[in-house]
Amino acid sequence: MSSKKVIIIGAGVGGMATAIRLKLLGYNVDVFEKNDYPGGKLSHFETNGFRFDAGPSLFTSPHLIEELFTLANEPIASYFTYEKLSVACNYFYDDGVCIKAYTNKDAFAKELQQKTNEPTKNLYQYLYNSSTAYNQIAVIFLRHSLHTIQTLFKAPIIKAISKLKLAYLFKSLNDYNETAFRSPKLVQLFNRFATYNGSNPYKAPAMLSLIAHLEHNEGAFYPKGGMISITNALYRLALKLGVQFSFGKSVQNILTQNNCVTGVMVDNDQQNAAIVVSNMDVYFTYKNLLNDSTSAAKVKKQERSSSALIFYWGMNKTFPMLDLHNIFFSGDYKAEFDAIFNTGLPFNDPTVYINITNKLEPGEHAPLGKENWFVMVNVPANNGQDWTSLEQFYRQVIIQKLNKIIGENIASFIAVSEVLTPVTIESKTASYMGSLYGTSSNSRMAAFMRHPNYSKTTGGLYFVGGSVHPGGGIPLCLSSAAIVSNLIIDKYKHNI
Numbered sequence: 001m002s003s004k005k006v007i008i009i010g011a012g013v014g015g016m017a018t019a020i021r022l023k024l025l026g027y028n029v030d031v032f033e034k035n036d037y038p039g040g041k042l043s044h045f046e047t048n049g050f051r052f053d054a055g056p057s058l059f060t061s062p063h064l065i066e067e068l069f070t071l072a073n074e075p076i077a078s079y080f081t082y083e084k085l086s087v088a089c090n091y092f093y094d095d096g097v098c099i100k101a102y103t104n105k106d107a108f109a110k111e112l113q114q115k116t117n118e119p120t121k122n123l124y125q126y127l128y129n130s131s132t133a134y135n136q137i138a139v140i141f142l143r144h145s146l147h148t149i150q151t152l153f154k155a156p157i158i159k160a161i162s163k164l165k166l167a168y169l170f171k172s173l174n175d176y177n178e179t180a181f182r183s184p185k186l187v188q189l190f191n192r193f194a195t196y197n198g199s200n201p202y203k204a205p206a207m208l209s210l211i212a213h214l215e216h217n218e219g220a221f222y223p224k225g226g227m228i229s230i231t232n233a234l235y236r237l238a239l240k241l242g243v244q245f246s247f248g249k250s251v252q253n254i255l256t257q258n259n260c261v262t263g264v265m266v267d268n269d270q271q272n273a274a275i276v277v278s279n280m281d282v283y284f285t286y287k288n289l290l291n292d293s294t295s296a297a298k299v300k301k302q303e304r305s306s307s308a309l310i311f312y313w314g315m316n317k318t319f320p321m322l323d324l325h326n327i328f329f330s331g332d333y334k335a336e337f338d339a340i341f342n343t344g345l346p347f348n349d350p351t352v353y354i355n356i357t358n359k360l361e362p363g364e365h366a367p368l369g370k371e372n373w374f375v376m377v378n379v380p381a382n383n384g385q386d387w388t389s390l391e392q393f394y395r396q397v398i399i400q401k402l403n404k405i406i407g408e409n410i411a412s413f414i415a416v417s418e419v420l421t422p423v424t425i426e427s428k429t430a431s432y433m434g435s436l437y438g439t440s441s442n443s444r445m446a447a448f449m450r451h452p453n454y455s456k457t458t459g460g461l462y463f464v465g466g467s468v469h470p471g472g473g474i475p476l477c478l479s480s481a482a483i484v485s486n487l488i489i490d491k492y493k494h495n496i
């Protein structure tokens with residue numbers, strides 16, 4: 001068995017970023033992907049002249065992608081370009097108010113004052129605090145394994161822990177936002193950031209207020225060509241470096257001997273390697289590839305993040321009041337999260353998100369005079385619900401809501417329609433219960449409870465991606481690739 005060979009299971013964003021990093025360390029890297037395309041959740045499709053990003057739509061922290069190109073000494077501009085958005089999102093409220101979330105802080109503060117009477121100082125203070133929390137605390141936790149004793153005693157970690165305010169752990173995000181803003185509209189707007197990792201703002205800790213930093217201090221971005229350009233750029237870079245990809249290859253087992261990894265079985269063929277990195281959901285890795293029901297059950301104990309129902313609508317019309325990112329808020333946000341995380345019942349006034357990439361590249365993602373709508377509502381992770389009737393239910397309530405606020409008969413403009421449910425999210429990407437971000441962050445200690453990036457019992461086995469530390473979302477998956485690569489450097493540096 002070659003000690004310099006690594007096998008990666010899955011070509012999601014975390015798997016590809018790990019492949020790039022390990023190839024640069026001198027390993028021979030083989031990636032086995034069950035689908036016949038790279039990207040996992042970060043994929044796309046085209047139908048009848050409309051192009052849709054299938055999963056993620058919001059792009060933050062582009063420096064994490066740039067970092068990979070810098071490490072590889074490759075010019076990023078030949079692979080990938082992006083622009084900063086001037087408006088992060090249009091927020092529509094039930095009473096007809098629309099707030100433009102400008103990425104320029106002064107413009108945003110002015111907009112909030114005009115539309116909600118919120119004193120401008122409240123926004124400045126909030127964003128200052130979220131920047132401090134991110135730079136002094138989060139960035140350290142996001143780039144280190146929290147599960148190795150050596151890490152916990154490293155100087156930056158001790159410093160980060162000392163900066164951790166009790167309020168960040170002991171207050172919910174909603175309680176924190178209620179003390180920060182007078183206007184309930186702004187509390188709702190800043191509560192929404194909990195959904196960026198599939199959590200409930202009424203339960204998740206105030207620490208999640210740092211997510212606002214990414215969008216409103218660092219900025220929201222648009223990758224030219226849509227989100228699929230991220231997958232394409234990472235895939236091309238990995239190929240250029242010599243990473244080997246095998247598509248349509250589902251790994252059946254991880255092989256071990258004397259508590260160490262020896263390789264994997266793919267199509268009844270044994271592939272040997274002393275290091276295996278699973279980019280597959282950690283629950284299914286234990287359950288299906290290691291036949292380890294005890295470890296799978298431990299992972300299962302943690303609450304899943306929310307999932308989503310997505311309608312991809314090709315619209316026979318353009319809508320000037322909409323932008324790239326649009327949110328139509330629920331009139332009762334608390335009841336909506338109650339339905340998602342507690343009762344699991346269908347909710348008849350969901351918050352609706354619409355993403356339209358054709359706004360930034362007119363004529364590129366939809367025929368002229370038309371638009372590609374990615375319409376999403378948050379729903380519970382799959383628990384055997386009847387998704388066929390839920391799909392009908394949500395289609396109807398979404399259209400009702402949009403008809404009222406947009407003032408048009410939305411259904412009459414839908415020329416093309418496709419749908420993604422928690423069940424199809426699970427079948428396409430092997431994400432347990434179709435959750436978007438692995439486990440939720442609804443408890444104080446959620447960050448520490450996420451599965452480590454390495455196996456405590458099987459030498460040479462590592463985990464990367466949304467279901468493990470530091471969590472879901474493209475930036476966190478890219479960070480987890482850096483953590484895995486550092487763990488491997490620490491353990492095997494003598495061999496490479």
Ligand SMILES: Cc1cc2nc3c(=O)[nH]c(=O)nc-3n(C[C@H](O)[C@H](O)[C@H](O)COP(=O)(O)OP(=O)(O)OC[C@H]3O[C@@H](n4cnc5c(N)ncnc54)[C@H](O)[C@@H]3O)c2cc1C
Nearest residue numbers: 010012013014034040041055056057058251465466473474
């Ligand atoms: C609808 C939706 C909206 C989202 N919105 C955003 C957003 O706006 N911004 C954001 O940052 N994030 C968003 N996310 C989350 C983001 O997409 C994920 O966190 C991220 O893409 C997960 O990457 P990953 O590395 O964990 O791998 P995944 O994308 O989960 O890929 C895992 C790969 O492993 C493969 N695999 C599984 N089992 C096997 C096997 N046995 N053998 C071989 N291959 C296997 C799968 O086929 C898949 O390709 C969204 C997700 C969804 C679904």
